[in-house]
Amino acid sequence: MKLTDEEQALRTGAFGRAAQWAIEHQIKVGDYLGARDFVAVSQAHVMADTESLGLAGVEWLEHLARLPAQERRVRIPTITDPRGTDFAAAHRLKQQPWMLDLERRAIAALEALGLLMTNTCINYQTIMPPVLGEHVAYGDTGVVIYCNSVCGARSNFEGGPSALAAALTGRTPRYGYHLAERRQATLVVNVGFTPRELNDWGALGGIVGRLAGDYWQVPAVVGIERVPTSDEMKHFGAALASYGSVALFHMAGITPEARRLDEVLAPGRTVRSHDVGEADIREFQESYAEAIESVDVVVFSAPQLSLIEMAQVAGMLAGRRAQIPLLVVTSPQVKADADRMGLTARIEEAGGTVLSGMCFYQSYAREMAEANGWRRLATNSAKLVNIIGGYGYRPALMSMQACIDAACNGGRIAP
């Protein structure tokens, strides 16, 4: 990679040992992926829950945190993805003391590096959304795909070590979605049905993700008949990223880089196309619910709920009571508003549990299943459905209303 004088100085340790590790790591990654140089980034978002870090990762962060202050601090605003617990509710989830101890150690280390502990995967709804053309280094696939596609920002998937490296150097290797030519569509998906419920948007995202197939594919979705809300885009994008490892999509006439489809189709280039209809979306969801008549737990998470979704859950629970665990996971920023507006109280008085600053699948989901006897899970998140099977759950993808009905009917799913 071509390096500037400042980048050469970072390599020699002139900016401290943390930044020296960071630039070496970035050069390795950039060389592998064909980056010619670096691009400056304005923000970083670091995924570093302890289920992923493990003890080895926490100890590695603590090693960095022990460096002198002038050698370890991040150089750009840097925020965090959800953590592995909500300390206030960990006992209700039967999380173990060792998990909380490890979380405390990770938090202390990340704070020592100068990170802002936002603990959210919906920063684009709550913190500071990036603007069109802004280069950033974001972790969490749902954050990246939303900010790339809906906001028009420029980021690759930056895993925890690489997002932290970007935070320490203020730059990232220029490959993938930092390059305009990589942002052209590689497939077109003609959609004959505009989803209504969030789970339908997630299912559509899952289908498009499977069609796309890998990180380097950029689907352009055609035929959506109205401008989706931020929550609908959130569920669509999160599922698309989860099922397809996709980091960027376009929606013709809707997203900022595709006001017209031909803006994202290179002249003279033919791309494959697919058709998706309502029957495909139904079939996708039915494939998960097959043979599940009742569930042990209902989970709203992945991504964290917006304030609007919190209000929807509270409204659907009015006058009812959950008979099985009903977990409602949001960000610390939304939680404060939900508390102030009485939404948290309404959900919890109806038997739900509001969790803040964590994400269900990043919170020792396997151990929670074993400790609580949870096996069958209902959710309206296609992303969660895709992930949670690997943790030993049998998931059902249903609407928010159907999930709440199941929770209030002792877990039984209406036929």
Place this chain on the structure above:
Amino acid sequence: MSGEIFFAAAGMGRKARGQALVAKDGFSARYDLDRVRGVFSRPDHNLAGERYAGRVLVLDAAKGGVATAWMLHEMKARGVMPAALVLNAVNPIMVQGAAFADFTMISGFDRDITQAIANGAWVEVDPTGERPFIRVTQSSA
């Protein structure tokens, strides 16, 4: 066939040897693995139930989320990890994770590598030269 060699577009890490575990499926440490038991745990993965420690995984494409970037490091620290990863296509997370963990990985072939390597074959992976490669040292039984 023993001696067959397949060159990759890119590689990182050290030389590795092992028995190939091959499938036309993706790879994500978070989605697909029970990292404590060292087995593929996602029920619909083609390798569900297979043990992966010490094996050279030959798979189609990197999938899933960002967690793999930390998880390869954690798996290596506990000593329950594959010997190497050989993929048709990578995403940045796999590259970042392999770089962080100093893990052996090669990717990008002129054919579908999951069809070229037989499951159970013994292979060596060398990412250190100008042209990274995987070589079959002993065909599967």
